[in-house]
Amino acid sequence: MKNVQKQKRANKSLPFFFRDEFRVSLLIILTSVALLITTFTFDIVPPILNRGIQPATFPKALLVLIIVMTLLIYYLATKNPWKVEKKLPRSFFLTLSSFVVFVVVSKTLDFFLAISALSIFVSYCWGEKRIFYLLLVGIIFPIIVFIFFETILGLRFPPGIITNIYYS
């Protein structure tokens, strides 16, 4: 309890633009406004064909509602600040960047290679140094999963360097 109060006090002492509640609220509002602007580009149904409301009306109403509620949580947070979150560790950023690498590799090289690379990389970054276990999570297990999905569900994975060899 004391720690939470301490964290809340620490958050209050920061300038408003550094506080989590401000940054999160701002991000939600900016995204919502951008999406709200997008709704104005939706096609409009001519009145003669239109039944009920226009397709853009419902998302517009939702976005306005989200903006209003976000302003409300920000207002409430000025009275009762959020606790300051701990800094994210290096392992988080490594895992996050492995997601980005996964997207790039799965698109350009190979889907299986992307899964395998991410599994080995994440396992290694989280502290696994034993070769057998790295091979287990990075190669043996993905192969089992691949074969399982292919035989049970009749799934065909997207083409790539390794998958092409497998299918040929």
Added chain:
Amino acid sequence: MDNLLLMLAPLFSSKLLLVLFFGTLFGLILGVLPGLGPTTGGALILPFTMTLDPLSAIVLLTSIYCAGTYGGAITAVLINTPGTPAAAATCLDGYPLAQKGEAGRALGMATVSSTVGGIFSVVILVFFAPILAQLAYEFGQPEYFALAIFGLTMLASIGEGSPIKNLIAGAFGILISTVGKDFMTSIDRFTFGINELTEGIGFIPVVVGLFAMSEMLTQSTLINQVFNRIALKAIKLPSKDDYKKTWKTILRSSGIGSFIGVLPAEGGTVASLIGYSEAKRFSKNPDEFGKGSIEGIAGAEAANNAATGGAMVPTLALGIPGSATTAVILTGLIIHGVRPGPDLFREQPDFLYGIFGAMLIANILFFIFGFFGAKIFARITLVPNKILWPMIFAVSVCGTYSLNQSIIDVWIMLFFGVLGFFMRRYGFSVVPVIIGLILGELVEGTLRQSLVIFDGNWLMFFTRPIALTFFILSLIALAFPLIRSRKIKKNND
């Protein structure tokens, strides 16, 4: 009577019994592993259900639901970390009792009360769901719209996070459901020229992303965390004295859990918290709570398992999910071409009562597995995260890809994984997003169709008694968190 006999069908089908066996086993493993749970597990197994007939598929998902909810108690008692959010209240007394060297007694009580709560809720489901389905015949589009709004406003009081944050997350879920071609006019919305988005954003990538991938990112921040595991010799059945102390609590919590489960969007987490606090309120020894009270364990566990049957009531009778896991089950029903609602009760009683029977058997099975195998299940928590999570990643990616064979779905899953991580970090629960996503189409569809019926006159909604009742209930649901926080503040003062 004929319908009740249909409940015995799973007992006479070796295939269904096998599905039940594996579903319960898989559910227990998922429940034991912190960060996973029946919702994530159900979403991951959903593609595999395509190889099964509809009844086997739903039996598999419901058995995972029942066993997964109980499995959370094992980790809650032994390592003070709830395997599922619904087991959070079990930690409060389960772990202190285990620390006193009575882990077997704590788990014995958790197993018995979970089973009683689960069976009680199936009885409620069997008798209450058909009545609700019968009522649903009176529902038109405006009533369904009002009901969906009620379901969404209930998100304000789901227990996790602030009410307004939950409502924002729910509105965001509905917004996701608007992506793709508008169902009435075929006009593209939020597709940004990406062809794959014209069909909309699938449920599975969002669920797997928000639950499994965001949890993987959370685990990446906890790699140095060390759990203090308490050794378990064997589970002990509660003594006569324990039964005397807790039977009223178990029955009360079973009733509370079933009722909370029936409410749309509420689930085991809220049920267990209320079950626990009511057990404390009625206890002769409230001071023991938090220090290893056997009544505390019974109150929390009976309530969270009772919520499983309760949550299936609106899911099957109205097509409104009672919890995040039932949203997955609802998706399973839709994928297999089963339309939940009153017609299901009239046209496919064998299917429906087969599910009820399977839930009953699943509750008995997890009692047997839990009683004889808790020691083995507890050992599953020893699998290091650095091995477990990369494996879960491989299954998540292949499972998400398999449904539409779309790589875009996998990227969507990763996007929602990152989003879910930050949502949780800043106090936004991810459950409302799922409920919003599943209710989104219903809300918009019924609103627009109602406005066509009413010739654009919004006030006509208030001329329909059932719709008006749901709107009033929605207002109460919105006001409830405010009243509750004032009451807590008053009590603290």
